Amino acid sequence: MKSASRVRRLSFWSIVVGVAIFALKLVAWWLTGSVALFSDAMESIVNVVASGVAWYAIGVAHTPADDNHPFGHHKAEYLSAVLEGVLIVVAALLILREAVLAFAQPSPLAVPAVGLAINAFAAVGNGVWAAILMRAGRAARSPALMADARHLWTDVVTSAGVIAGLLMALATGWLWLDPLMAVIVAVNILWHGWHMVKASVQGLMDVAVEPEDLAEIERLVHANSDGALEFHDLKTREAGRARFIEFHLVVPSDMTVERAHRICDRIEDALEAAFSGVRVTIHVEPAHKAKNGNGGG
Structure with a gap:
């Protein structure tokens, strides 16, 4: 329960941090008029919404099992990740x-x-919070x-790319680099979103444990099954x-219950004890x- 409480508390603070980061990026966009910085700020809006959904989903996931959900509510977190x-x-x-639109009408950057x-500064804050x-x-x-x-973390990488692109635009005077960085940001976000949805759907589909965990499970069953003849049909999810x-x-057939x-x-x-x-x-x-x-034992 202590762990559950900490997880939900962190998810709540994620909303607060997300709002602060979004505000900083919005100011950066407002000062510069950069479409690349606008794209970075847009991703932060997603962070805020996703953090709110995650906070709610984590609360549901940690609700004790009941008559309608005898195996618990753990999969609620996967739904949150899919929505994100x-x-x-x-x-x-x-x-x-x-x-x-920016490619069609490029505009100079103000107060870059x-x-x-x-x-x-916002990117550094995002990186620290992501690590936590x-x-x-x-x-x-x-x-x-x-x-x-x-x-x-994707947001941090995005911010680093945007800043690098804008520095190049300022150094060369090639204003088209600004919207180009926005396109690269968008493609990167799409790729990340696809992998996130794919991983979450795997969880909803009752994916098996990782191979190394499966090997450890087999070892533990084998090591602690003295007196039994074998085990088989091992399944995990x-x-x-x-x-x-x-x-x-x-x-053995004559073994007592x-x-x-x-x-x-x-x-x-x-x-x-192991998991x-x-x-x-x-x-x-x-x-x-x-x-x-065909099993172990």
Whole structure:
């Protein structure tokens, strides 16, 4: 519960930080009239909206299981990440529209040094906050928090590219570099949004755990199944911070229920100690159900 409270608190502060960063970037755009800085500010609007959605989704995801949702509400965070990906795509399309207009009618940049300095300061703030969110998201296995962090990192890269492009435009006098940077920003945002949606949909589709985690699960089951004959049909899936593991455990036909239960408890304890938020389901079977080494044990 302590971890859940910290995750939601961070997601709330993400909204506050997002609003502050957006305000800074808006001032930078207003001072310069740069369409590239406008595109950077537009992405920050997405950050604010996405952080609000993530804050709500994390609250839902940490709601205890109930009669209608006996396995919990963990997937709510994936819905948040999908929505954030969609918002990114919308922002990219708006940026492309502004870039096309700027190509048609390029305009000189006003007070560029001040605007670039403000934008650079905003980018540094975004980078620091993204690092904090990513560390907390990984520790708590929160898809919404990690999606927010990845989006902020994209924003940092975007800001760095925009600033570099505008410096080149000022140095060469090629005003078309400004809308060109906006186009590059938009394409980068689209690419990032696509990957975010793809990863979140995988979570909604009950994707299996990573291969290295699966190998560790198999090792732990094998190491703690003394007395059993084998295990097989191991299946895993992830739902936000929760992991679900199920398999069949074959025991001697004359083994008592109590002894078989002790073996199951030993395996469950080992898995729960190794993986946070794990839910283990073991189906005990008699000896004639053995698959001759198709599992472990």
